[in-house]
Amino acid sequence: MVSTTALEPDERIARLSTASVRRVLEPEELFDWSSLGTGQVIGDELLTTRGLDLELDNATRARLSREEVAAMLQMGIRFEAILNSGFALQIADAPDVRDPRITYMLHEIAEETRHQRAFIRLVEQLEPRGRNPIAGTVVERVIQFQVRRYLSMPALLMVLVLAGEEIPDLLQKMAAEHPDTDPLVAAVNRYHRQEESRHLSFARATMPELFAHAGRFERLQIRFVAPLVIRGLFEMFVHPGVYAAVGLPGWKTWRAVNRTAERVAVRHAATRNILADLLATGVLRRGRVPWGWRRLCGVDRSGEPVGSDVPLPVAV
DSSP states (O other), rough: OOGGSSSSSSHHHHHEEEHHOOOOOOOHOOGGGGGSSSSSSOOGSSGGGSSSOOOOOOHHHHHHHHHHHHHHHHHHHHHHHHHHHHHHHHHHSOTTTTTTHHHHHHHHHHHHHHHHHHHHHHHHHHHEEEEEOOTTTTHHHHHHHHHHTTTHHHHHHHHHHHHHHHHHHHHHHHHHHHHTTTHHHHHHHHHHHHHHHHHHHHHHHHHHHHHOOHHHHHHHHIIIIIIHHHHHHHHHHHHHHHHHHTTHHHHHHHHHTTSSSSHHHHHHHHHHHHHHHHHHHHSTTTTOOOOOHHHTTTTTTTBBBBBBOOOOOSSO
């Protein structure tokens, strides 16, 4: 059997399309959406407050677990909408729609919309109460403006796609493999991860050619701005409104959570996969990893981990 890593990009991408055709998974047919438990849906070790000295009763931990999972799902829904928008723009601008990249983008859009439907169904069952405090503010409008700019930069968008795939992949792996995760939550996480592996393969296959065609401004954005954006993405997966919904001070708790050694260890583990992808595809170089990427991932100039992180709740 020929290794897919030894194939030319066109053939690798065509094989990804073939795999997508062979396995179409409709979330409405896969899951019993009424089977979600009424209590805590992820274990105490997976809660973002794990590194804080908080005395939370059982009911509060149960509500916090549902708020956290719902917040991450809602972030996933919105991020995948951005991905779909970026692919749609590239399809609209494509000089030749026969390109296998176009076909696979259409497969990925279809898969992402199925994931979004699954996430919406799960959010409905979780019944979150928390409201993101930046919703409807000037900050949100600035973010939306920047997102629209990124849609016109294919290489930068693909870096953010890697972030939007790699970070949830780790979070969902931990949830799916932890014994205290609700069975429905675990099943939805496994479902999402099996298709996301193809999406990561597509991103890795196309990243070098997109970067080769990127202009100086876009390359500077990848080197110096992308790590700041990715850190903000990671930290807002669970927004301050989640903590306010269970009676904790929202922004204060959110800031404290993102400074804990436990949460930093999760960030490092998730973002080092992104950095590894960029190093492997030649977008960044060992020995010259920019400061922002080093700070995001907890690595040195060569991309090697600096210091030792606390262990994750689940081995990865």
